[in-house]
Amino acid sequence: MTNVVDAASSATTSPAAEASESATPATSAPTIASIDEGRQLIDDIDIRIRALVATRKDLSAQVQALRAAAGGPRVEHGRENAIITAWADELGPRGAEIALAVLTLCRGNLP
Numbered sequence: 001m002t003n004v005v006d007a008a009s010s011a012t013t014s015p016a017a018e019a020s021e022s023a024t025p026a027t028s029a030p031t032i033a034s035i036d037e038g039r040q041l042i043d044d045i046d047i048r049i050r051a052l053v054a055t056r057k058d059l060s061a062q063v064q065a066l067r068a069a070a071g072g073p074r075v076e077h078g079r080e081n082a083i084i085t086a087w088a089d090e091l092g093p094r095g096a097e098i099a100l101a102v103l104t105l106c107r108g109n110l111p
């Protein structure tokens with residue numbers, strides 16, 4: 001299955017369709033045999049998380065620009081509350097904190 005980063009450069013299917021297809025729930029971690037192996041896997045995950053956040057930031061900027069061009073507000077609190085709730089439901093209170101940090105990265109500080 002293509003992930004959202006690869007989907008952004010795919011020419012065969014729309015990026016939105018492939019991103020949606022790749023929005024699968026979390027997978028379980030493999031059992032590791034050493035600290036080095038575990039750290040390598042963690043580093044690989046962090047690289048992918050950073051790439052996904054960068055792609056998310058770009059998409060968020062495009063959505064914000066389209067809304068601004070239509071005369072809408074920069075911030076949509078209802079949408080942000082739904083995002084924070086989804087992160088909190090999956091990961092608990094620290095998940096909500098991550099969601100807030102991601103939102104701040106993507107749309108800047110609140111006015």
Ligand SMILES: O=C(O)C(=O)C[C@]1(C(=O)O)C=C[C@@H](O)C=C1
Binds near residue numbers: 075080083103106107
């Ligand atoms: O979904 C939107 O409407 C966006 O503008 C994207 C986004 C986000 O980064 O998730 C950014 C700003 C809005 O306040 C809400 C959400």
